[in-house]
Amino acid sequence: MKNLTPLEEALKIVLENVKPLESERVFIHEALGRVLAEDVVSDTDKPLFDNSAMDGYAVRWEDIKEVPAKLKVIGEYAAGTGENLKVEKGTAVKIFTGAPIPEGADTVVPVEYTETQDGYVIVKKSFKQGANVRRRGEDVKKGEVVIPKGKEIRPYEMGMLASVNRAVVSVYRKPHVGILSTGDEILDVCEEQTKPSQIRTSNNYTVYGQVLQAGGIPHNLGIAPDEPQKLKEIMRSIHKYDIFITTGGVSMGEKDYVQYLVEDLGIDVKFHKLRIKPAKPVLFGVYGENKLFFGLPGNPVSAAVAFDLLVYPAIKAMQGHREVFKQKVTAILEGDYRRKNADRREFARCRVWFENGRYHCEPYPKQDSHMLTSLVNSNAYMVVYEGVNELKKGQEVEVILF
Template identity: 35%
Template sequence: MSCSEHNLITVSQAIVQIQETLQHKADVEWLSLAEAVNKVLAADQLSTLNVPPAANSAMDGYGFNAKDLATDQSTRLPVGLRVAAGDQPGILPSGMAARIFTGAFIPENVDLVIPQEQVKVTGDHVEVQPGWQIGQHIRNTGEDIAEGQQVVAAGKRLRPQELGLLASVGVMQVPVYKPLTVALFTTGDELIEPGQPLPEGKIYNSNRYTLLGLLQQTGFKVMDGGILPDQHDATKQALLKASHQADAIITTGGVSVGEEDYVQGVIQECGTVHLWRLAIKPGKPLLYGQLDKKPVFGLPGNPISSLVTYLMVARPVLQQMQGLHETKPASYQFKAGFAKKKNLRRAEYLRVQLQPQAGELTIVPYPKQGSGVLSSASWATGLALVPADTEVNQGDLLEYWPFGELI
């Protein structure tokens, strides 16, 4: 493949190309609502009932029949019925009021509710002023959800609010996609695990723990393969074994053009390399291929390059494999609180914070944006995109992804 920067592809182009190669279909399992949080729903869920199942009061107050109330003067009526939430509503006798509480079913003959603060109570009578409207403060049958209505669509990640919604229509178990199994490898003879003495020429393995946390937080099962040595046979053996055991493989390092970079060679030898090198900074050396029809993401070895390419490319693809329909993270536009010279041919993802300037939030980059400056990611609240061939001036609008959307 050509190393010319003119042949580099964008993130959007890479994702489309990768999606065209995917053949994985996640298995389905049934889980109780108590077990299903953060799982991806595998089938549309329809309501078998109305919510609310019957008209009920939205207020603590008094229920009336409009025919018993004057429109031009106050009306005084005896209280002939009391209805609390969970009671059988009964029938309101003509010429009387009903004491009613929030959530209580509306008695027959009641067509409006007046809050208790707006009536005058004297003994067992209430006095009502004109100005009421028929239907006020009554929640109608099926007002929230109608019988047969789709409650939650397939392909949606189940948050606590979806679990509560499903429970409200009586659903106890749901079909969800089983979590993907992702094999994770870090490569390089220079790496050593934290907690050990650091010999000269070695560095601690940060990528392993960054990616392990990202994968686990997204809900994937991780086959942690640890550090692969810079050896062709060891790399080949580990990747082929993982391709038979995992749904996808992620590596970091070993995808450049150095003599000790073996990941790309193994994929070319035993599978297919579909793309290599993106028009982005950091993260240009990203590689995507397949072994045994399983996706392999060869992320760059530099910590920030590895983080950015996982978040912007690998993560949405893995989420699609997991069955999620909406995989594009939400982004927002904010003004730049800085100026920057044009970055030729490659889009740049900056580690940034939102900081107040002149009464509004603006994007402020970390002072050091090198691909090895991992402290920038801990400092940042998100990523901001500077498009290729674009000069940034103070006040220009930039696209911003909060880490809360990406992680």
């Protein structure tokens, strides 16, 4: 098993060769899922002024120490009000949620603890000084960083951007990813079958979806024949893309031409085969300025697994994400799992569910690498480490949710 690169080493090599892409400016409504390339600071104190947390009456706390207290209502403050009243001893201002606290007042009595009577309000419960008042700047101070560089923009961050008056922000650019299948036998969707030995494509479309899921911009370049000259011509387009992915052509077959072309194309190969199952034949190299080449296996499951393990983190990291891996959790294995050859680390497709405070895991019965059904019917990879031949029902296993 020499010459097989362990997964950790492969990941280290890939991530060492990733630099976040340059930034671009996007509007809030396009920003979901993007990563901030700048610190966003608050344009004002938040709240901008002392205001009422309730509908009720703004009063001097001194006046409601003893209750019931009868206060003269001298006016009304609604949210967005422009009035200029002053609360003096024995008076109150009727106030709505969000309205500024009038001068002189320091406390708000919620409406449900009051009664009105001929222009007066009777306060029936006392409150501590400052009750129901939101203080200027108690959430955020002007100039304070409200969303740091490197944070992913979720809906809450979109709201926060609006609230600090940032219509446009800098985020890291999405990588353009070229996707090329290879193989004389591969038919594209809707292409007519002319020989019984032809196989309908799937890799270009699985990988297209995986690129989208990781936040990249996929470009489906179709299917290249197993002819070195034609293949090389098509692959000269690698420089148009930040990442170039091929499927097929990197195994040990004589007709696996991709591996023989990469050096001619100026790709600096960092590793070829991996100590994992499926997806042993994975070729990784770098070219141009921080551009990445992934030669994935042709088997549908192998290609998908290799993408999830290696390409997904690279696409995430290029966009500035801090968390670049799919979620890894511990699950209880329901049923035994055995394998003969324990040389490689295996990523067994499995079904994972959460029940009674723990994750549980059941491997899918068909694990062959040409069976896409094993992915369609699963939602996680169960990790079987090198040297492990057997996993027992009830033991804890590591799973990667997808």
